[in-house]
Amino acid sequence: MAEAEEGIEELSITAPLGFRAAVTRSGLKKAGDDLALIYSERPATAAAVFTRNLVQAAPVVLSREHMRRPRHRAILVNSGCANACTGDDGLADAQRSAMLTAALLGCDVREVLVASTGVIGVRLDMEKLSAGIERAAALMSREAGARVAEAIMTTDTRPKRAIARLRVGGRTVTIAGVAKGAGMIHPDMATLLGFITTDAAIGKRALQTALRRAVNTTFNRISVDGDTSTNDTVFALANGAAGNRIILDSSSKDFERFAGGLEDVAKSLAVEVARDGEGAGKLITIRVRRAPSLRDAHKIAATVATSPLVKTAIAGSDANWGRILAAAGRSKAHFDPGMVEIRIGNLVVARRGCGVKFDESEARRILDRSEVDILIDLHQGTAKATEWTCDLTEGYIRINADYRS
Amino acid sequence: MAEAEEGIEELSITAPLGFRAAVTRSGLKKAGDDLALIYSERPATAAAVFTRNLVQAAPVVLSREHMRRPRHRAILVNSGCANACTGDDGLADAQRSAMLTAALLGCDVREVLVASTGVIGVRLDMEKLSAGIERAAALMSREAGARVAEAIMTTDTRPKRAIARLRVGGRTVTIAGVAKGAGMIHPDMATLLGFITTDAAIGKRALQTALRRAVNTTFNRISVDGDTSTNDTVFALANGAAGNRIILDSSSKDFERFAGGLEDVAKSLAVEVARDGEGAGKLITIRVRRAPSLRDAHKIAATVATSPLVKTAIAGSDANWGRILAAAGRSKAHFDPGMVEIRIGNLVVARRGCGVKFDESEARRILDRSEVDILIDLHQGTAKATEWTCDLTEGYIRINADYRS
Numbered sequence: 001m002a003e004a005e006e007g008i009e010e011l012s013i014t015a016p017l018g019f020r021a022a023v024t025r026s027g028l029k030k031a032g033d034d035l036a037l038i039y040s041e042r043p044a045t046a047a048a049v050f051t052r053n054l055v056q057a058a059p060v061v062l063s064r065e066h067m068r069r070p071r072h073r074a075i076l077v078n079s080g081c082a083n084a085c086t087g088d089d090g091l092a093d094a095q096r097s098a099m100l101t102a103a104l105l106g107c108d109v110r111e112v113l114v115a116s117t118g119v120i121g122v123r124l125d126m127e128k129l130s131a132g133i134e135r136a137a138a139l140m141s142r143e144a145g146a147r148v149a150e151a152i153m154t155t156d157t158r159p160k161r162a163i164a165r166l167r168v169g170g171r172t173v174t175i176a177g178v179a180k181g182a183g184m185i186h187p188d189m190a191t192l193l194g195f196i197t198t199d200a201a202i203g204k205r206a207l208q209t210a211l212r213r214a215v216n217t218t219f220n221r222i223s224v225d226g227d228t229s230t231n232d233t234v235f236a237l238a239n240g241a242a243g244n245r246i247i248l249d250s251s252s253k254d255f256e257r258f259a260g261g262l263e264d265v266a267k268s269l270a271v272e273v274a275r276d277g278e279g280a281g282k283l284i285t286i287r288v289r290r291a292p293s294l295r296d297a298h299k300i301a302a303t304v305a306t307s308p309l310v311k312t313a314i315a316g317s318d319a320n321w322g323r324i325l326a327a328a329g330r331s332k333a334h335f336d337p338g339m340v341e342i343r344i345g346n347l348v349v350a351r352r353g354c355g356v357k358f359d360e361s362e363a364r365r366i367l368d369r370s371e372v373d374i375l376i377d378l379h380q381g382t383a384k385a386t387e388w389t390c391d392l393t394e395g396y397i398r399i400n401a402d403y404r405s
Numbered sequence: 406m407a408e409a410e411e412g413i414e415e416l417s418i419t420a421p422l423g424f425r426a427a428v429t430r431s432g433l434k435k436a437g438d439d440l441a442l443i444y445s446e447r448p449a450t451a452a453a454v455f456t457r458n459l460v461q462a463a464p465v466v467l468s469r470e471h472m473r474r475p476r477h478r479a480i481l482v483n484s485g486c487a488n489a490c491t492g493d494d495g496l497a498d499a500q501r502s503a504m505l506t507a508a509l510l511g512c513d514v515r516e517v518l519v520a521s522t523g524v525i526g527v528r529l530d531m532e533k534l535s536a537g538i539e540r541a542a543a544l545m546s547r548e549a550g551a552r553v554a555e556a557i558m559t560t561d562t563r564p565k566r567a568i569a570r571l572r573v574g575g576r577t578v579t580i581a582g583v584a585k586g587a588g589m590i591h592p593d594m595a596t597l598l599g600f601i602t603t604d605a606a607i608g609k610r611a612l613q614t615a616l617r618r619a620v621n622t623t624f625n626r627i628s629v630d631g632d633t634s635t636n637d638t639v640f641a642l643a644n645g646a647a648g649n650r651i652i653l654d655s656s657s658k659d660f661e662r663f664a665g666g667l668e669d670v671a672k673s674l675a676v677e678v679a680r681d682g683e684g685a686g687k688l689i690t691i692r693v694r695r696a697p698s699l700r701d702a703h704k705i706a707a708t709v710a711t712s713p714l715v716k717t718a719i720a721g722s723d724a725n726w727g728r729i730l731a732a733a734g735r736s737k738a739h740f741d742p743g744m745v746e747i748r749i750g751n752l753v754v755a756r757r758g759c760g761v762k763f764d765e766s767e768a769r770r771i772l773d774r775s776e777v778d779i780l781i782d783l784h785q786g787t788a789k790a791t792e793w794t795c796d797l798t799e800g801y802i803r804i805n806a807d808y809r810s
Contacts (some may be wrong), residue, residue: 055734055742055758085727087743087759120727121760230731308713309805316806322490322525326635329460337460338492353460354492355526393806394799400714401721401798 011161014145016174016199018042018241022139023151026132028118028125029080033151035132036077038195039105039140043071044239045204046113047211049219051232057084058094059114060233066098066110070204073111075195075235076101078129079152079180080118084230093124100130104137115193115233117154117180149178152193155399156180158276162268164261169244169254173200177265181222181273192219194234194269200258201240202247209250210259211236217263218270222388223305236262274388279395282372284314286387289377296333297385300376303331304387311392317367319360321349328376335378343375416566419550421579421604423447423646427544428556431537433523433530434485438556440537441482443600444510444545448476449644450609451518452616454624456637462489463499464519465638471503471515475609478516480600480640481506483534484557484585485523489635498529505535509542520598520638522559522585554583557598560804561585563681567673569666574649574659578605582670586627586678597624599639599674605663606645607652614655615664616641622668623675627793628710641667679793684800687777689719691792694782701738702790705781708736709792716797722772724765726754733781740783748780 014021018041023033048067050060066072076097083090094114102109116124149159160179165172179194202210215234240246247254275283286305291297304310307327313320321342329337342350345366349358366372372391419426423446428438453472455465471477481502488495499519507514521529554564565584570577584599607615620639645651652659680688691710696702709715712732718725726747734742747755750771754763771777777796 053731053734054736054738054740055730082727085730085742085755085759087757090759120725120731121755230727230734308801312802312805315802318806320525322487322635325460325490326458326525329458329635331459333459335459337490350490350526352492354490354494392802394802396713397717397720397797397799397802400717401723 011163011176012145013038013148013176013178013195013197014142015163015176016197016241018199018239019145019197020140020142021145021148022136022141023144023147024132024135024139026078027128028078033147034078034080035136036148036151037101037136037140038075038148038197038237040073040237040239042239042241043073044237045202045207046072047204047208047236048113049211049215049234051229053230055085055230057082057116057231058086058090059083059116060231061091062094062098063113063115063233066113069110071111072113072237073107074101074105075113075115075237076133077115077152077193077195079154081116081122081124082118082120082231083116083124084120086121086123090123093126096126097129097133100133101137104134113235115231117152117193117231120230152178152180154180155278156276160269160272160276162265164264166257166261168200168258169247171242171244173198173242173244173258175200175261175265177269179269179273181276192229192232192273194219194266196234196236196262196265198236198238199240199242200238200247201242201244202238202258206247206250206255207236207238210255210262213259214263214266218266221386222270222274223302271388274390277390278399279393280390281393282314282370282391284389284391285373286389287373287375288385289375290381291378291383292335292381294383294385296335297383299331299333300328301385301387303327304374304376305389308392311389314367314372315391315393317364319344319349319363319367321355324374324376325350325353335380339379341377341379345373416568416581417550418443418553418581418583418600418602419547420568420581421602421646423604423644424550424602425545425547426550426553427541427546428549428552429537429540429544431483432533433483438552439483439485440541441553441556442506442541442545443480443553443602443642445478445642445644447644447646448478449642450607450612451477452609452613452641453518454616454620454639456634458635460490460635462487462521462636463491463495464488464521465636466496467499467503468518468520468638471518474515476516477518477642478512479506479510480518480520480642481538482520482557482598482600484559486521486527486529487523487525487636488521488529489525491526491528495528498531501531502534502538505538506542509539518640520636520640522557522598522636525635557583557585559585560683561681565674565677565681567670569669571662571666573605573663574652576647576649578603578647578649578663580605580666580670582674584674584678586681597634597637597678599624599671601639601641601667601670603641603643604645604647605643605652606647606649607643607663611652611655611660612641612643615660615667618664619668619671623671626791627675627679628707676793679795682795683804684798685795686798687719687775687796689794689796690778691794692778692780693790694780695786696783696788697740697786699788699790701740702788704736704738705733706790706792708732709779709781710794713797716794719772719777720796720798722769724749724754724768724772726760729779729781730755730758741785744784746782746784750778
C-alpha cells in the first residue's frame with residue numbers, strides 16, 4: 001500500500017535497505033538542487049521502461065545500452081537540461097557523466113544509469129555537471145534520499161514520493177519511489193522520470209515484467225497535455241538486501257505480491273503527477289465501464305482525458321457532458337453512443353446518449369472539488385479502463401508560453 | 406482565386422446567379438442573428454461532407470438521409486444550439502424544421518439540407534426556431550446573402566467569406582463560400598460549418614468528387630484544439646444558372662478548372678478558420694517537406710499542429726524547436742530524426758536533428774508576427790504536407806471554461 005500520509009523521511013527513496021543518495025546544485029536549473037545520485041551499496045538488479053518517442057534523448061540512448069548489463073549500482077539524474085536533440089556530442093556528454101560517476105563510485109561505467117529532464121536542444125554544461133557529480137559522490141548518505149524528489153523537479157509544484165512495505169518470501173520488503181512530471185505528459189510515458197528502489201531479491205527478468213506491468217496501468221494511463229517526451233524513463237533497482245527468497249518465477253505468489261506493491265507505488269506516483277499537471281487545479285479520474293473491448297475502453301478513456309474542451313470545461317466547473325460524449329465519439333472506439341450513460345461524481349448527467357435533467361448547482365459543487373470523477377458507462381460489454389488527467393487552465397499557458405527564458 | 410480583399414457584397418454567398426438568402430434572429434443564440442437560409446431559385450445539385458465523429462448530431466443524420474435525393478433547393482442553418490446528443494426527439498426536431506422550411510418554399514422536405522452549431526445536449530427551442538424560419542422564408546433576398554457568414558458564427562470573432570470567378574465551359578462561373586469555426590476544430594472536419602454556392606452546371610457525382618478533394622486538402626488540414634465536432638458539415642449547391650456546358654467527367658479540363666476554384670474557396674475559408682481559432686493571436690502554417698511518404702508527412706504535420714507545447718511556445722514567441730521535433734517524434738511517422746532541419750520563417754533553428762546557433766532576437770521578431778511559418782524538412786524523401794493551426798493562448802481557456810453559461 002502506498003502510504004502518502006507518512007512523513008518525508010519514511011517516504012525516502014533510501015528507505016529500502018542498502019541504498020544511499022546525494023543531491024546537490026550544479027547550476028543547470030535556475031534555482032535549487034538539480035542533480036541527484038541514487039546508489040545501491042551492493043550490485044542491484046535493474047529494470048527500465050523508456051519513452052516510445054522516435055526522438056530519444058542522449059541519456060535514454062545511453063541507458064538503454066547500459067541496461068544490457070546484468071547488474072547496476074547507480075542512477076544519475078539531472079534537471080534543467082534534457083540533453084535531447086543534441087546529437088553525437090550530447091551522447092558523448094551523457095557518457096562522460098556516467099564515466100565520471102563510475103570512477104568516483106568505483107564501478108563499471110555500464111553499471112550507471114542516467115536520466116535528464118529540462119529544456120530540449122541545449123547541450124549539458126559539462127563543467128558545472130562534472131563539479132556537481134564530484135560533490136554528490138562525496139556527499140552520499142541515507143538521509144539525503146528524502147531530498148531526491150525535489151532535485152528532479154522542473155515545473156512540478158510538489159515532490160512526488162510513495163512507499164510500500166510488504167511480506168515477501170519470509171521477509172519485509174520495502175519499495176520506494178520518486179517521480180517528476182508536470183508537462184509533456186501523455187500515455188506512452190510522460191516527461192516523466194520515475195525511480196523506484198527496493199531491497200527485494202528478484203531476478204532481472206521478473207523485475208522487468210513487474211515494472212512493465214505496473215507502468216502500463218499507471219504511468220501510461222496519465223495525461224497532462226498529450227505531448228510525449230523524448231526523455232521519459234522509469235528505472236527500478238532491486239538490491240536484495242531484505243534477504244527474501246529470490247523471486248524468479250513471474251507466476252509465483254511472491255511475484256504477485258511484489259508486483260502488486262510495485263504497482264501501488266507506481267500508481268500513487270502517477271496520480272500525483274496528473275494532479276500536479278502544469279497549471280492544474282483539479283485531479284480528474286476518467287473511468288470507462290462496460291465497454292465492448294479493452295481496446296475500446298482505453299481509446300475512449302485516453303481521448304476524453306486529452307480533450308482540451310473537456311479539460312477546460314472542468315476547469316470552469318461546467319458540466320458540459322456533451323464534450324465528453326463528443327470526445328468519446330472521435331476516439332475511434334467502436335460503440336453505440338445511444339446507450340451511453342455519463343456521471344459526474346455520483347450525478348447522472350446523460351443516459352442513453354442524451355442529456356437528462358440534473359441539478360446544475362449540485363453539478364457545480366461536485367466540479368468545484370479538487371478531485372473530479374467522470375464515469376462513462378457504455379452499457380455494452382464488460383471491459384473497463386481508467387485514466388488520470390488534470391484540468392486545463394490559463395496557468396498551463398503561462399507556464400509553457402515562455403519556458404526556455 | 407479567392408479574393409479576400411473584395412467588399413462584403415462582392416463576397417456574398419448569393420454572388421453566384423440564382424441564389425437568395427435570409428438571416429434573422431430566432432433567439433437561440435445569446436445575441437445577434439442565429440438563423441440563415443440559403444435558397445437556390447432552381448433545383449440544384451448538392452454535395453456534402455460530414456463529420457467522422459461516431460456521435461453525429463441530428464441535423465447530420467437527417468441531411469445524410471436527404472442527400473440521397475438528386476436535387477436540392479435550400480440549406481437551413483442555426484447557431485446557438487447544436488441539436489447533438491438529443492436522441493430521437495432531436496431528430497424529430499430537425500425533421501420538423503426541414504418540413505416547415507419545405508412547406509414555406511414549396512419544395513420537397515428532402516430537398517432541404519440542415520445544419521446546426523452551438524451547445525451539445527440541449528434540445529432546439531422549436532417555438533423560437535419555427536417563428537424564425539417563417540420570418541426568414543418571407544425575407545429572402547439577394548442582398549441578405551452578405552450577412553449569412555455572421556449569422557452562423559458562435560465563438561468566431563470574424564465572419565469568413567471567399568469567392569472565386571473562373572471561365573468554365575464557355576461561361577463565367579462564380580463559386581462563393583462561407584464558413585464558421587473557432588473551437589472543436591480538427592482534421593476529419595471541425596465544428597466547422599461550410600456552405601458553398603455556385604452557378605456552375607455540374608453533375609452530382611462530379612460535384613461530390615470536387616468537394617471531397619477540396620475538403621481533404623483544406624478543411625481537413627486545419628486544427629485548433631484536436632477536438633472533432635459532432636456537427637461538422639460542408640455543403641455545396643450548384644444550380645447551373647451560369648449556363649456552362651455541364652461538367653460530368655471528373656477527368657475533363659472543365660472539371661479540373663472548377664475543382665481548382667472550389668479548392669481555392671475552401672482553402673481561403675479554412676485558413677481563416679484556423680486564424681480565428683478560439684483565443685488565437687497567430688496563424689501558424691506547418692509545412693513538412695522531403696518526407697519518406699505522404700502518410701508520414703501528414704502524420705508529422707498534424708501532430709505538430711495539435712501539440713499544446715508547440716502552440717503555447719509560439720504564443721509566447723519562444724523559438725522552442727525541440728518541442729517541434731519531439732512532437733514529430735511521437736507522431737508515429739517513420740523517419741530518421743538525425744536528418745531533420747527546422748526553420749521558423751526563414752531562420753534555420755535546427756539541422757541534422759540538432760540545434761544550431763541562431764539569432765534569438767531575430768527569432769522573436771519572426772514569432773511576434775501574426776503569421777508564423779514552420780518548415781520541417783526531413784531530407785529523406787519527396788512527400789510533403791501542409792497544416793494550418795493557431796497559437797494556444799489564455800484566451801482559449803477563458804472561452805472554453807464556461808461555454809454553456
